[in-house]
Amino acid sequence: MSILQHASASHSSQHRKAPFYNSKPRRRPCIVAAVDAPQSENQQGQLKGGVSIRRRPPLGREIQPCGSLQMRVTGMPDENKPQNILEEIVWWKTAEVDQMRERVPLVMLQSAAKGAPAARDFKAALRKKVDETGKPGLIAEVKKASPSKGVIQPDFDPVRIAQAYEAGGAACLSVLTDERYFQGSFQNLLDIRAAGVTCPLLCKEFVVEAYQVFKARASGADAILLIAAVLPNQDLLYFSKAAANLGMQCLIEVHTEAELARVLEVPGVENHLLGINNRDLGTFKVDLGLTQKLMSSPPGQQAKERGIVVTGESGIFTPDDVAEVQKAGVGAILVGESLVKQGDPAAGVRQLLSLPAQ
Numbered sequence: 258m259s260i261l262q263h264a265s266a267s268h269s270s271q272h273r274k275a276p277f278y279n280s281k282p283r284r285r286p287c288i289v290a291a292v293d294a295p296q297s298e299n300q301q302g303q304l305k306g307g308v309s310i311r312r313r314p315p316l317g318r319e320i321q322p323c324g325s326l327q328m329r330v331t332g333m334p335d336e337n338k339p340q341n342i343l344e345e346i347v348w349w350k351t352a353e354v355d356q357m358r359e360r361v362p363l364v365m366l367q368s369a370a371k372g373a374p375a376a377r378d379f380k381a382a383l384r385k386k387v388d389e390t391g392k393p394g395l396i397a398e399v400k401k402a403s404p405s406k407g408v409i410q411p412d413f414d415p416v417r418i419a420q421a422y423e424a425g426g427a428a429c430l431s432v433l434t435d436e437r438y439f440q441g442s443f444q445n446l447l448d449i450r451a452a453g454v455t456c457p458l459l460c461k462e463f464v465v466e467a468y469q470v471f472k473a474r475a476s477g478a479d480a481i482l483l484i485a486a487v488l489p490n491q492d493l494l495y496f497s498k499a500a501a502n503l504g505m506q507c508l509i510e511v512h513t514e515a516e517l518a519r520v521l522e523v524p525g526v527e528n529h530l531l532g533i534n535n536r537d538l539g540t541f542k543v544d545l546g547l548t549q550k551l552m553s554s555p556p557g558q559q560a561k562e563r564g565i566v567v568t569g570e571s572g573i574f575t576p577d578d579v580a581e582v583q584k585a586g587v588g589a590i591l592v593g594e595s596l597v598k599q600g601d602p603a604a605g606v607r608q609l610l611s612l613p614a615q
């Protein structure tokens with residue numbers, strides 16, 4: 258140990274189990290140790306299999322639990338900082354899931370998931386709308402805030418928005434459940450389902466453990482997001498099987514041609530959906546050209562030939578944008594910001610899809 262420094266933490270038993278990442282001020286200041294960071298041997302070892310997101314800080318967390326106190330590791334090199342927002346989210350998520358598991362053990366969640374009303378067929382709902390309208394099936398997103406835009410809809414009523422999306426003609430809904438970065442919640446999923454919305458629901462979560470798949474099903478989700486930049490194929494297979502065993506489908510999201518080629522090798526991938534996210538998570542810029550580029554690449558052609566439903570995600574604002582990604586070959590679109598910020602989201606859906614006004 259190099260130095261001792263002041264920090265805040267509590268000795269009270271009620272705070273003993275507080276997560277070590279919790280940065281809220283605690284009641285009594287105390288002294289914690291600060292130690293020098295260890296040296297990294299081979300960071301690339303973390304990035305095997307074309308997975309660009311590291312699941313944990315390679316040298317461990319800057320703030321470490323130390324009994325009922327916390328220890329700050331000083332002098333962490335830049336490589337121990339998250340390389341982009343997705344990596345930052347994933348690092349928090351790992352700690353968050355540990356905390357959730359302490360409150361509700363996996364076995365209890367599994368039994369809740371198995372006892373939940375049967376999951377609805379996400380892909381079938383998308384295909385039905387395509388047949389009816391000739392437009393890509395719309396997955397409309399219930400999204401209050403995002404890391405790139407901050408609060409998008411201050412007057413956020415998730416049930417009202419979900420009902421409006423359904424009334425406007427959305428095929429499916431996407432519900433953000435991450436609280437820290439998107440101000441979402443699993444409660445929103447439960448409330449939307451309990452309110453009688455019949456569109457299938459995608460749980461928009463950053464999955465790093467099977468626990469979250471069970472949590473999604475127990476909360477009424479019919480599908481769950483899996484991100485290829487975060488998960489190697491072994492995990493994609495494991496989580497997609499866990500989801501399928503519960504009657505759910507997965508939206509497997511890619512950002513690059515290499516990821517698209519890789520996920521096409523996941524056994525049973527055709528039973529799920531693919532998504533191309535047009536948002537660069539380093540710069541937050543959206544470029545619909547990415548959908549076009551990946552769909553016309555060899556793995557994009559293969560996805561089409563295998564009849565896999567591909568979803569164009571992010572940055573879709575106008576009927577022209579819809580036409581652009583439809584021309585690229587997607588069968589579905591995932592739209593958040595442009596719809597959620599409208600006073601009348603039902604009208605927003607109809608306008609975006611060029612459907613007749615009611």
Ligand SMILES: O=C(O)c1ccccc1NCC(=O)[C@H](O)[C@H](O)COP(=O)(O)O
Binds near residue numbers: 591595
């Ligand atoms: O939206 C963000 O800022 C964001 C940042 C980091 C990871 C994911 C992020 N968004 C998740 C999404 O995929 C979008 O919410 C979804 O595709 C809808 O996008 P949009 O229509 O542009 O709101």
